[in-house]
Amino acid sequence: MSGRRRVEVVEHLSEEELDEAQKADEAPLVRRLCFVKNLYAGDVLQEAASRVGVSQANSSRWAHAWNDGGVDGLRPSFGGGRPPKLSDEQFSDLCEILEEGQPWTPRAIHALIHDRYGVTYDPAHLSRKLRASGMHYAKPRPMDPRSPDDAEEILAERLSQALGEDDDESDEDDPVILGFFR
Known part of the structure; x- marks a missing residue:
């Protein structure tokens, strides 16, 4: 046995209608319609499958789907995946709680979800x-223990000096320096 199977293809559409159907916005459907067009042209399953880059098993499944249901039979029927653990309403409620009670640790967020929603x-x-909803984990920067107690006053003083807002006229010969200060 050569492994080259020819399958009887039901011509649900003419070649012109098939060309028109290939202009759909659904990439997986277009690929499958290209496969069918190759079968219309006389390719065996293996040739038609290799032209569109699918396995022999998929080609056989696609050929049967075409014969049984036409274009609708070829349309992918993805179920959408597993449903979310929290409904949209519950997740927006969670986001509101997180925004109100900041700061949160990741461990505390997990405990909140488990205690409140049981998931x-x-x-x-x-x-x-959380990132998809516009929230981001961030670590607050603690105060540097080496900074002096009057650090804000020192910064304000240095900043006013650097911007030339100081009342001392004796420092006019010093150049104005802008930058970050410690």
């Missing part, structure tokens, strides 16, 4: 969901 999320997935 758990993988940490990476939860951070993706």
Whole structure:
């Protein structure tokens, strides 16, 4: 056995209608219609499959789907994946709670979700969901223990000196320096 199977193809559409159907916005459907067009041209399953880059098993499945249902039979029927653990309303409620009670640690967020809604999320997935809703984990920068107690006063004084807002006229010979100060 040579492994080259010819399949009987039901011609649901003429070649012109098939060309028109290939202009659809659905890339997976267009690829499958190209496969069917190759079968119309007389290719065996293996040749038609290799031209569009699919396996022999997929080509056989696509050929049967075409014969049974035409264009609608070829249209991918993805179920949409697993439903979310939290409804849209619950997730927006969670976001409001997180915004009100800041700051939160990732561990505290997971505990809140588990206690309030009874579900758990993988940490990476939860951070993706929060980023997608416009929230980001951030670590607040603690005060530097080496900074003096009057650091803000020193900064204001140096900044006014650098911008030339100081009342001392004796420092006019010093150049004005802009930058970051410690």
